[in-house]
Amino acid sequence: MTLRFSKMHGLGNDFMVIDGVRQSVTLSPELIQQWGDRHFGIGFDQLLLVEQSTQAGVDFRYRIFNCDGDEVEQCGNGARCFARFVRDQGLTDKDEITVETAKGIIYPKLEADGNVTVNMGVPRFAPEEIPFEAPNEALIDPLIVGERVVDISVVSMGNPHAVQVVDSVVTAPVAEQGPLIENHPRFPARVNAGFMEIVSRIEIRLRVFERGAGETLACGTGACAAVVAGIRRGLLDERVLVHTRGGDLTIAWAGSGQPVFMTGPAVTVFSGELAA
């Protein structure tokens, strides 16, 4: 049996995207790791599986798997690629789509200029919603990372993020601190580690060491989490240009209780088939 897929990316954060509506797919962590291998497989940061929604009035469900094989709650760059995929594959003729994820409904919109804007939902900060072991919710939490104490801001975009401010993303200790933060015992579900450089009140640079994937060229939920953390700390305005190693995102957040909006590109590199 052959399995059709598309290889896509959002600012270099790359995906294997599978139509699970018109194909039946059985995944396992081992198979995802094998397909995700950049030498012996297709190679990707995450695998996205598109399915019929289980909820009335919702167009699709989309499931996200890191290349380490674990299923996760949310993916921002993936949401844009999902929307491009279902439109280009003729699974929908809508430009505004509702899609169910493991942690709630998100709302991608295909823009006339080719970009995709996604309502990523309302960020959460309570320790139990991250999840993060802490006595109470705080703007900044000191975290012991190796020999240092790092001031992080924890944010959930459905998936967990620990964001710190650095002087420069070029010299930020991403390779050294990333794995230590990702696997820190105070994050029982592990965490994505963001390193944010403040350029101005409307511009940042960002690198993210992603849970289950390592450093990626861009992280959409990481960009959302970083801007939200920066706004809450009084460092950023409501609409921010985020420079990632793979390119630029625009993130907007009007404050507590409001959803985060992310705008950026979604690119199909090739379509393929594999014997599954």
Ligand SMILES: N[C@H](CCC[C@H](N)C(=O)O)C(=O)O
């Ligand atoms: N590594 C993330 C999932 C992918 C998120 C990222 N690729 C994005 O664009 O948001 C996690 O384990 O929560």
